[in-house]
Amino acid sequence: MPRSGAEARRRLQQAALELYRERGFDRTTTAEIAARAGVNERTFFRHFPDKREVLFDGEPELRAALMRAVAEAPGDLEPLDVLLFAFRKAGRILEENRPFSEPRLAVIAATPALRERELAKAASLTEAVAEALRRRNVAARPAELAAHAGWAAFHQAAQDWLADDSAQSLDAHLLQTFDELRALSGPRPPAAARAGD
Incomplete structure (x- = not known):
């Protein structure tokens, strides 16, 4: 688990980018991004309002x-x-x-x-x-x-x-x-x- 908010945010961004490249944006869920980053989905939404904003942070x-x-x-x-x-x-x-x-x-x-x-x-x-x-x-x-x-x-x-x-x-x-x-x-x-x- 990431120890800081900044580290969790960075990991979420990296996980999202990897998944979008592997599966495409439309076929990737916020739950999958959170799981790949090693956090729960609530943590994702504490950092980003939706899965698009991960790329526009x-x-x-x-x-x-x-x-x-x-x-x-x-x-x-x-x-x-x-x-x-x-x-x-x-x-x-x-x-x-x-x-x-x-x-x-x-x-x-x-x-x-x-x-x-x-x-x-x-x-x-x-x-x-x-x-x-x-x-x-x-x-x-x-x-x-x-x-x-x-x-x-x-x-x-x-x-x-x-x-x-x-x-x-x-x-x-x-x-x-x-x-x-x-x-x-x-x-x-x-x-x-x-x-x-």
Whole structure:
């Protein structure tokens, strides 16, 4: 039996991930997860409200890290640069959890209910980032746009990093992806092109 709450939580997460990979998410019960982790089902529900949340446990920590990093970013940065600063800091959480993150993404990709939950979590985090930018006096519409673009870049960089067999860090992927995002905006097109002529 695990001796601490943190140890029980970690074991439940590991057991769930193993079972989801072996049997699939839909064919795994909370009782089976608890048994594999060496605890009872009541312990499972003390830590997680349902079997989906086992895979999304780090969301509050990531949200807090992003909000804090946006607030701490140097005052002279443009919104996208603020987000790059924040994602680089918060990305350390992902790097520390890489052994869990890689198989977790595979389980989510194979399970429609989990993909739906991931989209809801991403929308919530994007709104939190937009709110953090508004607190820095970025106007509402640009804050929303920057948050959506920044989150998409972060998500792309994280997926590239997890799929990368080289030793390139998440930080390097973030820098590259944000450079590519800036390159996409490029110089403004002539007025005729903007008008649709």
